[in-house]
Amino acid sequence: MDIQEGKQKFIESWGKMASDWGINRTMAQVHALLLIAPEPLTADEVMEGLSISRGNSNMNLRALMDWGLVHKQLKAGERKEYFYAEKDMWTVVRQIIVHRKKKELEPMLKVLDEVANIEPNCPESESFCNVVKDIRMLSSKANQTLDTLIKADSNWFANIFLRMVR
Amino acid sequence: MDIQEGKQKFIESWGKMASDWGINRTMAQVHALLLIAPEPLTADEVMEGLSISRGNSNMNLRALMDWGLVHKQLKAGERKEYFYAEKDMWTVVRQIIVHRKKKELEPMLKVLDEVANIEPNCPESESFCNVVKDIRMLSSKANQTLDTLIKADSNWFANIFLRMVR
């Protein structure tokens, strides 16, 4: 396999995986393109590299900056903006966790807290309360665990992995 | 808040969360409905309960059975099929991990293995190989960790959580 084919495959596969996870496929492809680029790219190069429109390129670059996965770089004497991806994979994982936890886990926890006040006084409400209680416990544990992960450094992270597979 | 409102909120929120995670919203709502039901429901009751069509109800019930999150129950002397959700949350989490790992992580790992053979011999290919190497390592560690999780029992799982938040 040559380098061009490899890049192609990687970008495609990264996009596929992301879309399975509810992330815009193009956003992930822009991310992949920047991840494997040796130098920062301009919005035009991203457009070109993925055959997408200027608007699409711009929007996804901004989304990636929102997620903290891509940064802007200005070159002295140039008007164009350059973009490069965060390449430390532990930081990438951390940023994704931070973002998704805030947007997805926390709202769910809030709803669970709200509905947890219901009185269990019939088979219907008893069944409901049991399930809510269990999910609430699990989610809040997950939430705490993710907080620990976010604060942890990459060595600690590697350690947990090692401990778990041993 | 009364029980009806609570159920409504829970079903909605479970569906929202799932759709953020790339899972069909209705499938998650069917799951939520069955989770909080004190007794198994028929396809008709699911249709009714969520105001969806027969086809939709049927398809999502089958998908949930595919994921191992819902089971069929036949009642003696009745022709209708009844469905109930797996209520042990550790089993639910495990089933979701099994399913998504197979459908999403493993294909990505396969691609990473394929592209890992490329020779790093120019800035372009060097950058590519570095990123691929890192992601490959992380993914394969994640894969191993998930295997351990899948095999683990719920006590062990709770333990890991405890260890991590301590």
Added chain:
DNA sequence: CATAGTTTTCAATTTTTTTTGAAAACAAAA
């Protein structure tokens, strides 16, 4: 084997999400 209750299928439709591209906004240089 015929009937009736039930589940499954899938082409057509609807809804949701993503993408486009041209115009507007912006900002550096002339």
Added chain:
DNA sequence: TTTTGTTTTCAAAAAAAATTGAAAACTATG
């Protein structure tokens, strides 16, 4: 201030995903 290169916006179009519902398939029972 005007020109020019660049980024941003967003209504409209396109693409993708989900849903419907009626017909077909299935299956227990008389």
